[in-house]
Amino acid sequence: MVTKLKKVVSIEKAGQCIKNGMTIMAGGFGGVGNPPTIIDYLLKNNIKNLTLICNDAGFPHIGVGKLVTDKRLTKLIASHIGSNPNAGKQMTNGELEIEFSPQGSLAERIRAGGVGLGGVLVDVGVGHPFVEKGKEKVTVNGRQFLIETALTADVSIVYAKKGDPFGNLVYDTSARNTNPLVAMAGDITIAEVEQIVDMGELDPEEIVTPGAFVDYVVQSEGVNWQWAWEEK
Amino acid sequence: MGMGREVRHSIAKRAAQEIMDGMIVNLGIGIPTLVADYIGDKAVMFHAENGVLGTGPSPIKGEENPNLCNAGGFPITTVKGAAYFDSATAFALIRRGLLDMTILGALEVSEQGDLANWIVPGKRVPGMGGALELAQKAKKVIVLMNQTDKNGHSKIVKECKLPVTAKACVDMVITDMAVFTISDQQLVLEEVFAPFCVEDVLAKTNASVVITNKLLKGDIK
Numbered sequence: 001m002v003t004k005l006k007k008v009v010s011i012e013k014a015g016q017c018i019k020n021g022m023t024i025m026a027g028g029f030g031g032v033g034n035p036p037t038i039i040d041y042l043l044k045n046n047i048k049n050l051t052l053i054c055n056d057a058g059f060p061h062i063g064v065g066k067l068v069t070d071k072r073l074t075k076l077i078a079s080h081i082g083s084n085p086n087a088g089k090q091m092t093n094g095e096l097e098i099e100f101s102p103q104g105s106l107a108e109r110i111r112a113g114g115v116g117l118g119g120v121l122v123d124v125g126v127g128h129p130f131v132e133k134g135k136e137k138v139t140v141n142g143r144q145f146l147i148e149t150a151l152t153a154d155v156s157i158v159y160a161k162k163g164d165p166f167g168n169l170v171y172d173t174s175a176r177n178t179n180p181l182v183a184m185a186g187d188i189t190i191a192e193v194e195q196i197v198d199m200g201e202l203d204p205e206e207i208v209t210p211g212a213f214v215d216y217v218v219q220s221e222g223v224n225w226q227w228a229w230e231e232k
Numbered sequence: 233m234g235m236g237r238e239v240r241h242s243i244a245k246r247a248a249q250e251i252m253d254g255m256i257v258n259l260g261i262g263i264p265t266l267v268a269d270y271i272g273d274k275a276v277m278f279h280a281e282n283g284v285l286g287t288g289p290s291p292i293k294g295e296e297n298p299n300l301c302n303a304g305g306f307p308i309t310t311v312k313g314a315a316y317f318d319s320a321t322a323f324a325l326i327r328r329g330l331l332d333m334t335i336l337g338a339l340e341v342s343e344q345g346d347l348a349n350w351i352v353p354g355k356r357v358p359g360m361g362g363a364l365e366l367a368q369k370a371k372k373v374i375v376l377m378n379q380t381d382k383n384g385h386s387k388i389v390k391e392c393k394l395p396v397t398a399k400a401c402v403d404m405v406i407t408d409m410a411v412f413t414i415s416d417q418q419l420v421l422e423e424v425f426a427p428f429c430v431e432d433v434l435a436k437t438n439a440s441v442v443i444t445n446k447l448l449k450g451d452i453k
Contacts, residue, residue: 029282029283029303029319030282030301030303030304030305031305032282032298032299032301032305033299055319056359056361059305078359079359079360079361079362080358080359080360080361081357081358081359082356082358082359082361083305088356088357088358091357092357098359100359100360102360102361102362102363102364102365103281103319103323103360103361103362103365104281104319104320104322104323104326104327104362104365105365107318107319107320107322107323108320108323110320111320122327123368124327124364124365124368124369125364127399128364128396128397128398129395130351130395131360131364171316172297172299172300173284173297173299173300173316174280174282174283174284174299174300174301174302174308174316175299175300176283176316176317176318177282177283177318177319178318178319178320179318180318181318181319181320208318223298227298227305228305229296229305229306229307
């Protein structure tokens with residue numbers, strides 16, 4: 001049983017909470033910081049018809065890009081899909097619905113969901129026909145803003161360098177990216193960590209995500225793809 | 233975009249002259265990335281919108297940390313004083329106006345400084361990424377691009393035909409042929425690169441352009 005202090009479980013146990021048709025949210029930016037073991041679990045267990053919220057569509061064989069390539073998504077909310085041509089193809093032929101959000105606005109929408117707000121007021125995109133479309137406008141202190149609505153998910157999946165049994169997380173360099181935001185915004189949050197450490201081993205001063213946001217901690221099996229910059 | 237290595241590097245080298253000691257600068261993908269190679273001994277904090285301030289040169293082959301990358305997904309190093317943070321904080325720096333400069337690529341730039349660099353309807357729909365925030369909020373926006381597209385048409389235009397990323401945001405355009413500035417919605421030809429002359433540049437610029445006095449005194453007869 002998972003108690004509030006014993007969240008370390010197998011990927012099979014944690015993965016059971018992700019079901020067909022759910023909205024999931026993944027930390028990561030260009031594949032860096034996407035949780036590889038959880039993504040492989042979804043592929044192996046034929047989880048499909050997902051709505052995915054993520055910064056981008058990864059690369060065809062990297063990170064969340066594998067879910068795109070294997071056609072597991074019906075909708076993607078992202079800022080950029082240019083690094084994964086499969087996402088563009090599926091969008092063009094109607095297989096995949098894509099909602100584009102400016103990158104910083106997307107990060108704030110996720111953060112807003114994660115911190116219990118209904119949305120944020122953003123002036124980026126005011127006067128931009130594509131970005132404004134369908135959004136309410138408000139004027140505050142004489143400045144015009146768009147209401148960017150908050151995003152949450154049934155399940156958030158994140159990648160961290162270290163995690164303890166309470167779910168406290170420490171990230172690694174730029175693999176932090178959207179992970180701490182995504183970790184807060186899931187009804188259930190699964191953290192895939194490189195190294196599981198004992199309670200008390202993480203300095204409270206260095207913890208980025210407090211464990212209260214995390215429901216399951218699973219051991220990462222590491223990245224099993226070749227990065228775009230690696231020689232073939 | 234069919235541009236030789238030497239030309240790409242000379243554009244980057246010219247752009248690097250705009251960077252002053254102590255600046256915070258974001259470099260886009262492509263030619264802008266090369267700018268970092270030409271800053272000499274200036275102390276510059278390069279910003280990566282995934283969540284790094286203080287990116288350094290590319291790592292030595294074999295010493296890459298796959299988790300430590302720029303926004304384009306390429307391995308980087310960090311300089312002394314660098315910081316890691318989440319992407320919301322990365323965009324806080326941008327939205328709050330703390331970036332002194334952003335250097336990016338473009339599909340079209342209008343004579344008023346409108347920037348089109350995020351979509352070719354029906355052809356290329358990659359999404360905007362962080363382009364809106366960078367174009368709208370950086371103190372100075374410099375565009376590096378070819379003077380013309382692959383059909384020989386000017387990429388500097390009276391009005392953008394492609395959907396605009398942000399209006400009246402571009403301050404400077406550096407191409408393979410020339411340097412332009414845009415202030416008060418007026419396009420000014422500032423420099424012409426050898427072997428071209430002012431007439432060559434004007435012939436490939438489909439917009440109203442004022443020629444700076446120093447060029448009038450020099451090149452034009």
